[in-house]
Amino acid sequence: xxxxxxxxxxxxxxxxxxxxxxxxxxxxxxxxxxxxxxxxxxxxxxxxxxxxxxxxxxxxxxxxxxxxxxxxxxxxxxxxxxxxxxxxxxxxxxxxxxxxxxxxxxxxxxxxxxxxxxxxxxxxxxxxxxxxxxxxxxxxxxxxxxxxxxxxxxxxxxxxxxxxxxxxxxxxxxxxxxxxxxxxxxxxxxxxxxxxxxxxxxxxxxxxxxxxxxxxxxxxxxxxxxxxxxxxxxxxxxxxxxxxxxxxxxxxxxxxxxxxxxxxxxxxxxxxxxxxxxxxxxxxxxxxxxxxxxxxxxxxxxxxxxxxxxxxxxxxxxxxxxxxxxxxxxxxxxxxxxxxxxxxxxxxxxxxxxxxxxxxxxxxxxxxxx
Amino acid sequence: xxxxxxxxxxxxxxxxxxxxxxxxxxxxxxxxxxxxxxxxxxxxxxxxxxxxxxxxxxxxxxxxxxxxxxxxxxxxxxxxxxxxxxxxxxxxxxxxxxxxxxxxxxxxxxxxxxxxxxxxxxxxxxxxxxxxxxxxxxxxxxxxxxxxxxxxxxxxxxxxxxxxxxxxxxxxxxxxxxxxxxxxxxxxxxxxxxxxxxxxxxxxxxxxxxxxxxxxxxxxxxxxxxxxxxxxxxxxxxxxxxxxxxxxxxxxxxxxxxxxxxxxxxxxxxxxxxxxxxxxxxxxxxxxxxxxxxxxxxxxxxxxxxxxxxxxxxxxxxxxxxxxxxxxxxxxxxxxxxxxxxxxxxxxxxxxxxxxxxxxxxxxxxxxxx
Ligand SMILES: CC(C)[C@H](C(=O)O)[C@@H](O)C(=O)O
Ligand SMILES: CC(C)[C@H](C(=O)O)[C@@H](O)C(=O)O
Numbered sequence: 011x012x013x014x015x016x017x018x019x020x021x022x023x024x025x026x027x028x029x030x031x032x033x034x035x036x037x038x039x040x041x042x043x044x045x046x047x048x049x050x051x052x053x054x055x056x057x058x059x060x061x062x063x064x065x066x067x068x069x070x071x072x073x074x075x076x077x078x079x080x081x082x083x084x085x086x087x088x089x090x091x092x093x094x095x096x097x098x099x100x101x102x103x104x105x106x107x108x109x110x111x112x113x114x115x116x117x118x119x120x121x122x123x124x125x126x127x128x129x130x131x132x133x134x135x136x137x138x139x140x141x142x143x144x145x146x147x148x149x150x151x152x153x154x155x156x157x158x159x160x161x162x163x164x165x166x167x168x169x170x171x172x173x174x175x176x177x178x179x180x181x182x183x184x185x186x187x188x189x190x191x192x193x194x195x196x197x198x199x200x201x202x203x204x205x206x207x208x209x210x211x212x213x214x215x216x217x218x219x220x221x222x223x224x225x226x227x228x229x230x231x232x233x234x235x236x237x238x239x240x241x242x243x244x245x246x247x248x249x250x251x252x253x254x255x256x257x258x259x260x261x262x263x264x265x266x267x268x269x270x271x272x273x274x275x276x277x278x279x280x281x282x283x284x285x286x287x288x289x290x291x292x293x294x295x296x297x298x299x300x301x302x303x304x305x306x307x308x309x310x311x312x313x314x315x316x317x318x319x320x321x322x323x324x325x326x327x328x329x330x331x332x333x334x335x336x337x338x339x340x341x342x343x344x345x346x347x348x349x350x351x352x353x354x355x356x357x358x359x360x361x362x363x364x365x366x367x368x369x370x371x372x373x374x375x376x377x378x379x380x
Numbered sequence: 381x382x383x384x385x386x387x388x389x390x391x392x393x394x395x396x397x398x399x400x401x402x403x404x405x406x407x408x409x410x411x412x413x414x415x416x417x418x419x420x421x422x423x424x425x426x427x428x429x430x431x432x433x434x435x436x437x438x439x440x441x442x443x444x445x446x447x448x449x450x451x452x453x454x455x456x457x458x459x460x461x462x463x464x465x466x467x468x469x470x471x472x473x474x475x476x477x478x479x480x481x482x483x484x485x486x487x488x489x490x491x492x493x494x495x496x497x498x499x500x501x502x503x504x505x506x507x508x509x510x511x512x513x514x515x516x517x518x519x520x521x522x523x524x525x526x527x528x529x530x531x532x533x534x535x536x537x538x539x540x541x542x543x544x545x546x547x548x549x550x551x552x553x554x555x556x557x558x559x560x561x562x563x564x565x566x567x568x569x570x571x572x573x574x575x576x577x578x579x580x581x582x583x584x585x586x587x588x589x590x591x592x593x594x595x596x597x598x599x600x601x602x603x604x605x606x607x608x609x610x611x612x613x614x615x616x617x618x619x620x621x622x623x624x625x626x627x628x629x630x631x632x633x634x635x636x637x638x639x640x641x642x643x644x645x646x647x648x649x650x651x652x653x654x655x656x657x658x659x660x661x662x663x664x665x666x667x668x669x670x671x672x673x674x675x676x677x678x679x680x681x682x683x684x685x686x687x688x689x690x691x692x693x694x695x696x697x698x699x700x701x702x703x704x705x706x707x708x709x710x711x712x713x714x715x716x717x718x719x720x721x722x723x724x725x726x727x728x729x730x731x732x733x734x735x736x737x738x739x740x741x742x743x744x745x746x747x748x749x750x
Contacts, residue, residue, distance in 0.1 A: 086580075100580045130619055135500045151521075151548060152581055159583050162551055170552025170594070174587030177547055178521060181532055182540025208635070210456075210470045211522055213529050217544030224540070244640040245648075248618065249500055265578070266636055270614040278615075 013048040014332055015077040019070070021055040022090075022099060023305025024315035024369075025083020031317035031373030032081060032324050035341065038377050039328075043337055050077070054106070055085030055099035055305075065102030074106055078290075079331040080298040081324060082106070084305035099305075107147050110296045112285035113184065114191035115147040115264065116326070117302060119251070119271035122280060124349040128360055129276030131248075136274055141254045142199065143271055144192040145264025146184065147285055150214075152261045154179035178214050180260065185221035191286070192258035193230035200255030202234040206243040206263055218260060240267065247271055272302050279303055279316035279357045282323035284330050297331045299323040309356075313368035316355040318345055321376060344379035348372070351379075383418040384702055385447040389440070391425040392460075392469060393675025394685035394739075395453020401687035401743030402451060402694050405711065408747050409698075413707055420447070424476070425455030425469035425675075435472030444476055448660075449701040450668040451694060452476070454675035469675075477517050480666045482655035483554065484561035485517040485634065486696070487672060489621070489641035492650060494719040498730055499646030501618075506644055511624045512569065513641055514562040515634025516554065517655055520584075522631045524549035548584045550630065555591035561656070562628035563600035570625030572604040576613040576633055588630060610637065617641050642672050649673055649686035649727045652693035654700050667701045669693040679726075683738035686725040688715055691746060714749035718742070721749075 018033070020026040039045050052058075052070045059065050065085070074080050085099035095101075106112070121129065121139035129136045154177030162173040189205070196203045205222040207215035219237050226235040238246065240263045246253060247267065251274050259267060272281050281303070287296030301319030309315060322345060329338040353375045354364035367375065388403070390396040409415050422428075422440045429435050435455070444450050455469035465471075476482070491499065491509035499506045524547030532543040559575070566573045575592040577585035589607050596605040608616065610633045616623060617637065621644050629637060642651050651673070657666030671689030679685060692715060699708035723745045724734035737745065 095583065095586060098580065104581070130502060130505045131500050132502055154545075157583050159587050165551070168551040168553040169556055170591060172552045172587060172591075174550050174582075174584035175524075175547065176582045176584045177545065180544050181535070181538040182542045183538040186539055208632070210468065211474070212544075212546045213465065213527050214544035214546045216465060217529050217542060221540060221542075241635045241639040244614070244636045245643040248640055248643040262578070262632075263636070265581075265611045266614045266633070269611040270618055270640060273615040273618040 013046040014079070015048040016050070017073050017077040017080045018049060018051045019054040019080060019082045020051070021083040021085045021305065022057055022087045023084055023307045023310040025085070025305055027311070027313070027315050027369050028301065028317040028320040029081065029083045031369060032320050034373050034377055035321055035324055038380055039337060042380070045334070045337070054082060054102045056087055056090040058102055059090065059093065059097055059099065064097055065099050066105050071105065071109060074110060078292070078294050078297070079327045080106065081327065082298055082300040083320065084301065084303065086305045087307040104152065106298060107285060108153060110298065111148055111287045112296060112298055113146060113148045114188050114286045115145040116195070116284040116286065117143040117145060117268040117272070117281070119143065119268070119275050119281065120277070121275040122277050122346065122349055125277050125280070125358060127276075127362070128358070129274060131274055136251065136276070139251055139275060141251060141271060142195060142256045143264060143268040144188060144195060144256060144258045145268055146188045146260050149180055149184045150261035151176050151178040178212065178262070180214050180217060182217065182221045185218050186225050189222045189225040189258060190229065192256050193225065193233050196233050196256040197230075201232070202236075202255035204236045204238055204243075204254055204257050206238050206240045206257060206259040206267065208240050209237070210239055222258065243267055244270060247274065268302070279355065280318045280322065282319050282326050284323070284326040286330060294331050297327065299327045313370065314356045315369045316357050317369050317373050321345065321373070340380065344376050347379040348375045383416040384449070385418040386420070387443050387447040387450045388419060388421045389424040389450060389452045390421070391453040391455045391675065392427055392457045393454055393677045393680040395455070395675055397681070397683070397685050397739050398671065398687040398690040399451065399453045401739060402690050404743050404747055405691055405694055408750055409707060412750070415704070415707070424452060424472045426457050426460040428472055429460065429463065429467055429469065434467055435469050436475045441475065441479060444480060448662070448664050448667070449697045450476065451697065452668055452670040453690065454671065454673065456675045457677040474522065476668060477655060478523060480668065481518055481657045482666060482668055483516060483518045484558050484656045485515040486565070486654040486656065487513040487515060487638040487642070487651070489513065489638070489645050489651065490647070491645040492647050492716065492719055494716075495647050495650070495728060497646070497732070498728070499644060501644055501646075506621065506646065509621055509645060511621060511641060512565060512626045513634060513638040514558060514565060514626060514628045515638055516558045516630050519550055519554045520631035521546050521548040548582065548632070550584050550587060552587065552591045555588050556595050559592045559595040559628060560599070562626050563595065563603050566603050566626040567600075571602070572625035574606045574608055574613070574624055574627050576608050576610045576627060576629040576637065578610050579607070580609055592628065613637055614640060617644065638672070649725065650688045650692065652689055652696050654693070654696040656700060664701050667697065669697045683740065684726045685739045686727050687739050687743050691715065691743070710750065714746050717749040718745045
């Protein structure tokens with residue numbers, strides 16, 4: 011069929027609320043832009059655990075493999091904090107990433123002009139900020155073996171008697187493919203890539219640096235490439251974030267650095283992400299889109315959540331899964347319009363005031379702006 | 381003897397220049413406060429490699445083991461960038477940390493009032509900031525085995541054919557001892573500890589969380605303990621750093637998070653650190669003190685370096701190695717005085733101006749303020 015197939019996994023906490031607004035946006039594009047979406051819904055995270063006893067059922071996994079794109083809300087909440095590691099809500103998300111082989115996680119850190127004063131950083135340090143972190147998402151210490159907690163039997167010096175192990179493991183192929191994603195994306199932006207690791211301390215960081223350099227020299231010599239130690243990267247992100255265009259880094263550094271970068275913008279409730287894998291038979295990449303914010307259980311169900319990050323994640327789906335760059339830009343402009351008009355969910359309500367709206371009203375305003 | 385023994389390892393780049401100013405301060409305390417220091421000097425990092433072919437000679441290691449405290453400047457520089465991993469300048473520093481078993485790395489992130497405007501963060505977010513990061517320094521992925529880069533022989537899917545491995549490994553005993561350091565320090569400050577890991581993703585993080593909690597419940601129930609995922613920690617450090625008192629975290633997270641925290645203060649050239657191990661026979665802990673800033677090869681030898689971080693590292697030595705808290709506070713007040721007087725090395729020279737001084741002049745002014 012010509013329809014774009016979507017699997018919606020609202021998840022936990024504010025996930026369902028913000029996803030409701032995305033569905034309105036999807037409907038608008040169907041009604042007004044001649045697109046056709048084939049949408050199904052399913053469970054992930056704690057809400058899947060409640061029903062299936064696992065945070066992602068096998069049938070849901072199979073559906074995710076079959077669709078063009080997965081839209082995910084958020085997972086986790088205090089109710090599930092004491093579950094066994096293997097069935098925690100996060101494992102549902104990690105299983106999707108791993109089995110769909112979504113190796114390139116795109117996390118734009120963009121500062122919206124109308125919101126620059128929300129940042130804890132000075133306006134001139136963050137105004138206009140537009141960097142893209144490309145995080146490796148299917149390997150490294152998140153998935154490496156051996157891993158686990160064991161008794162440390164033959165070690166009388168170990169008070170407590172246990173040992174916890176995780177393994178950082180990267181193959182050259184895993185590094186090369188995410189490096190290619192970063193270089194490709196850089197070509198469509200500022201044409202600069204900064205790669206971050208700890209090659210001064212970790213051999214896996216040396217391999218990272220060498221393979222990124224190899225891809226550059228052999229395939230993308232036109233893109234400007236630099237290397238930075240990840241600790242200095244964290245510093246530079248705080249000091250002068252505008253020096254960066256595209257940052258490429260591993261799974262764990264990417265987790266930390268992209269969250270720091272997100273917070274710089276002051277717009278956490280605004281930031282989308284895309285996780286992309288290899289092209290499928292129809293040419294579209296395996297893909298999952300999700301807001302960067304979490305499940306925010308403290309405000310769940312109260313109509314206070316900001317749906318923009320989730321809506322902008324759908325804009326990324328339009329761009330990266332369906333090659334609908336114009337439609338994506340149209341949606342992004344509508345969001346900017348609404349912000350410029352002073353429409354504000356509680357998280358965006360600052361000293362200068364504005365028109366307070368609920369989650370649903372924010373969605374409606376964006377539809378109206380479209 | 382009653383003398384305090386010190387080994388000075390100036391290292392590379394600006395290390396020697398800033399250490400020269402520390403020596404002036406040591407001399408002042410000898411002349412005016414009835415202390416006696418037995419000072420020897422040696423090489424570390426690239427400057428050791430140039431002479432010995434290794435970044436830390438065995439005799440230097442032996443001397444470090446024998447003294448009360450090691451004062452280190454900085455290591456590294458472009459001249460050494462292409463050396464083999466095993467003889468890079470950093471390995472000298474890592475050998476000192478490991479063989480002296482300096483498991484608790486104290487990194488205060490303090491915002492000096494006179495310099496609050498230097499931060500890229502808003503003044504009200506950082507003014508008065510005073511947090512202490514306690515980083516585990518002798519274990520984790522920095523030292524875990526297996527490690528290395530290997531051929532990935534039986535894997536035709538691995539374009540490039542290599543694999544890079546590092547191992548995160550923590551024993552309960554390693555976690556407990558650094559947790560105790562953090563709780564002890566918290567009792568002398570705000571009495572709050574926040575522990576950071578990725579227990580949602582890494583089993584070593586689960587062990588970390590459980591052991592820190594165990595030490596709390598059994599030995600420091602009076603101290604307030606919270607746990608935070610390290611990615612959220614990075615966010616919160618940017619968003620509202622003043623929420624923290626003491627942060628305790630592992631070697632790698634500590635590397636990244638303490639650098640981010642240091643940069644928040646806008647006073648990178650001002651920040652000291654202490655790395656402490658177990659008590660020696662004389663009751664003093666094994667100890668190494670060093671500024672947080674690096675070797676800054678771009679400005680080395682030009683009299684531009686700020687010696688304050690290195691001088692404040694000596695103040696930490698007075699406090700933690702020699703129990704001379706009053707003398708340490710006296711030195712810290714002298715530094716604050718000089719800053720309040722507008723005395724500025726180039727890195728501190730901002731819009732409001734001030735009296736420009738060289739590295740040596742800054743040292744002299746601090747002596748004068750003493
Ligand atoms: C929820 C958690 C497993 C996840 C991660 O660590 O990758 C989250 O922090 C993220 O960045 O998407
Ligand atoms: C120089 C390097 C080995 C070191 C580290 O990674 O620990 C440095 O970044 C630090 O934080 O002291």
